[in-house]
Amino acid sequence: MATITSLGIGSGLDVNSIVTQLVALERRPIAQLQTAKSDLSSQLSAFGRIQSALDSLRSAARTLTNASTWSATTATSSDTTALTASSSSTSSPGAYAVNVAWLATLQLNATSALPSASETVGEGTLHIQLGTWADDLSGFTPKDGSAQVDITIGPGEATLAGIRDKINATAAAGVRASIVNDASGARLVLQSKETGAANGFRILTTDPDGVGDDDAGISRLAYDPESATVVSSRSQAARNASLTVNGLPVESASNTLGNVVDGLTLKLLKPTAGAVDVAVSRDNDSMKKSVQAFVSAYNDVVNLVRDQTKFVESSKTAGPLQGDRAAITILNQLRSALGIESSASATFGRASQIGLDVQKDGTIKLAGSKLDDALADVGELQKFFATSTDTATTNGLGDRMRRLLDGLLSTDGTVSSRQDGLRKLISNNDKRQAQLEDRVLATEKRLRAQYQALDLNMSRLNGLQGYVSQQITNWNRSTG
DSSP states (O other), X not given: OOOOXXXXXXXXXXXXXXXXXXXXHHHHHHHHHHHHHHHHHHHHHHHHHHHHHXXXXXXXHHHHHOHHHHTOEEEEESOTTTXXXXXXXXXXXXXXXXXXXXXXXXXXXEOOOBSOTTSBOOOEEEEEEEEEEOTTSSOEEEOTTOOOEEEEEOTTOOBHHHHHHHHHTOGGGOEEEEEEEETTEEEEEEEESSOSGGGEEEEEEEOTTSOSSSSSGGGGGOEEGGGTEEOSEEEEOXXXXXXXXXXXXXXXXXXXXXXXXXXXXXXXXXXXXXXXXXXXXXXXXXXXXXXXXHHHHHHHHHHHHHHHHOEETTTTEEOTTTTOHHHHHHHHHHHHHHHOOOOXXXXXXXXXXXXXXXOTTSOEEEOHHHHHHHHTTHHHHHHHHHOOXXXXXXXXXXXXXXXXXXXXXXXXXXXHHHHHHHHHHHHHHHHHHHHHHHHHHHHHHHHHHHHHHHHHHHHHHHHHHHHHHHHHHHHHHXXX
């Protein structure tokens, strides 16, 4: 008899449906594990978000412990069209009168005009050196640390455009080239890359025609008044900026003067007709923003943990961390650190005294007027946040928070430990699912083998029944 390949043909039973339902029952534990894994993954994701929020809070707390936060200054200029000012935490509050006689400039040279930028000038070598020209151009002092740069202009490079490109490709030359077109034609213009008297330049040439001081060939770029070789014209001299600060003369190669007074930077824009007043004052707004950033980061953590651990009675829905002891402990520790009364400052003992008012939901509401009053005594306010000792009750609030968060976020801290525990549970869940999948496959294989054997036996019995019935019928006919 042929092997039955479709279950149920011999027996008449819907064997495939029976096996499918039995296998589905076997798979129920796997579905439960999948649901459990989804819950675990949601918890792990929630702790990832909490970790990020705690790290942001730690950064905000660390800012409040930095001395530079409480020494921040701001600088203002009475004429921002003439000069602007900026300061740093190293600046001391003060007032400065600044008079700008002239700005630092570049040296500018131009050749005589040619019909176009594609006009051939000539081959040869340019010898360029940076340095300082005497006021009457009688002498040239090479710039310290610089050396003469030789630029060879070869075949195919001898046009105005080609010479421009060759000069600009030579970074060490200290000059840049451009072409200016006017009614007279095209001129090659050379300028120092940097301002300042020491960034002037001279140009000598080696011209194949043997003449290095005529307005022909490569020598039309020559400029060296010291040797009476002046072919290109200088339209602007390189010089230092000249100014006075509170009557003291100051000279600068750049129009941006860094640290002209401790931590004060001036950017010169034009000469002044009189004194421009520059004021450096304590930057209370910057300090206030640092406190506001801490409040915002703290509230973000509180709101996030509350949302992840909440249970909504009306809808019977819960956050992924509802009842999670680690999450609740984190929230309690933060509240405790915030609520400690400290002797770090002789003036401010509690957070509420500087405007950090704790609300019923655990968040902080910043009372701006209280903080403004506290900023009037910035030294004590700094102590309230930044004092660092070995005792919690003498530590500043920022320092207490930073230490707490360092512990929570350390490799063996509460957050990492809880995440590691969740990852282990997810890994075990995956292993158990794999084991059950193997068992389900084995069960399905066994059931199909059993029902195939049943189907085969039922088919044989059905065949035997038909044979017996036929014999009885034939016997009845013969005896009738």
